[in-house]
Amino acid sequence: MPEATTPPPSSQPPAATGPVATTIEATPEQLASVRYDDDGLVVAIVQDDVTNAVLMQAYMNAETLAMSLAQGRTVFWSRSRQEIWRKGDTSGEHQYIRSAHFDCDGDALLFRVEQLGGGACHTGQYSCFHNPFGAADDTNTHLQDHA
Amino acid sequence: MPEATTPPPSSQPPAATGPVATTIEATPEQLASVRYDDDGLVVAIVQDDVTNAVLMQAYMNAETLAMSLAQGRTVFWSRSRQEIWRKGDTSGEHQYIRSAHFDCDGDALLFRVEQLGGGACHTGQYSCFHNPFGAADDTNTHLQDHA
Numbered sequence: 001m002p003e004a005t006t007p008p009p010s011s012q013p014p015a016a017t018g019p020v021a022t023t024i025e026a027t028p029e030q031l032a033s034v035r036y037d038d039d040g041l042v043v044a045i046v047q048d049d050v051t052n053a054v055l056m057q058a059y060m061n062a063e064t065l066a067m068s069l070a071q072g073r074t075v076f077w078s079r080s081r082q083e084i085w086r087k088g089d090t091s092g093e094h095q096y097i098r099s100a101h102f103d104c105d106g107d108a109l110l111f112r113v114e115q116l117g118g119g120a121c122h123t124g125q126y127s128c129f130h131n132p133f134g135a136a137d138d139t140n141t142h143l144q145d146h147a
Numbered sequence: 148m149p150e151a152t153t154p155p156p157s158s159q160p161p162a163a164t165g166p167v168a169t170t171i172e173a174t175p176e177q178l179a180s181v182r183y184d185d186d187g188l189v190v191a192i193v194q195d196d197v198t199n200a201v202l203m204q205a206y207m208n209a210e211t212l213a214m215s216l217a218q219g220r221t222v223f224w225s226r227s228r229q230e231i232w233r234k235g236d237t238s239g240e241h242q243y244i245r246s247a248h249f250d251c252d253g254d255a256l257l258f259r260v261e262q263l264g265g266g267a268c269h270t271g272q273y274s275c276f277h278n279p280f281g282a283a284d285d286t287n288t289h290l291q292d293h294a
Contacts, residue, residue: 052199101276108204129248
């Protein structure tokens with residue numbers, strides 16, 4: 001039996017071990033329950049499915065909600081840039097959707113996600129909600145430590 | 148030594164064992180970081196401090212944010228009724244604030260609360276986000292079971 005050797009160089013990439021995107025098959029009735037504001041937008045809240053930390057809040061329109069459910073990744077509408085914004089395409093901080101809910105009156109959405117990279121915030125922080133009112137605390141860091 | 152007896156009737160109410168409201172002393176700089184929309188409103192997300200479930204999303208204006216921080220309880224602005232809405236005054240489902248954060252660009256707030264009563268939703272559900280896209284699941288019930 002030969003000794004263990006270094007594997008030969010290969011042109012094959014490593015086997016994919018990253019998260020898997022899962023399409024969510026929403027019904028027409030579910031999609032019709034969403035109420036958009038005068039700008040065609042709905043509040044989207046993103047929560048870490050592992051740590052339960054609330055990571056960020058952004059907006060979706062009907063098109064980016066449909067894209068999010070189909071692709072299994074969060075896609076928002078950027079109000080400042082007035083363009084579609086698929087989370088992580090620039091930063092690598094993709095969000096893979098594990099569940100999606102709409103609220104009782106259909107004007108807010110909640111996505112539980114697998115957050116890739118260091119976190120959700122463009123500042124480099126784990127959560128966008130890292131600024132406390134009152135004395136400083138470590139609530140979100142604390143939640144992250146439990147991951 | 149006398150036998151144990153039923154305590155005598157008393158006109159005193161039971162000792163208060165409910166949650167304690169705690170004022171959050173926000174600095175002027177923190178309050179100035181909040182960005183209100185054209186209607187003077189900011190997104191407010193409410194998360195259960197015990198179960199970590201996202202309970203509801205509503206709006207605050209500068210007045211009801213100040214009331215919330217001072218009273219240690221969530222106070223919203225009702226867009227439909229155009230009036231101040233202190234959560235739980237009608238339903239008993241008060242929310243005692245355990246921490247409050249604003250996000251990186253100041254246009255969303257996150258309150259971690261002690262939720263009283265059966266939950267946050269006017270439908271009687273624990274969380275307003277009880278409607279899944281796709282097949283039914285028990286995400287929020289599951290979270291509640293961990294309380």
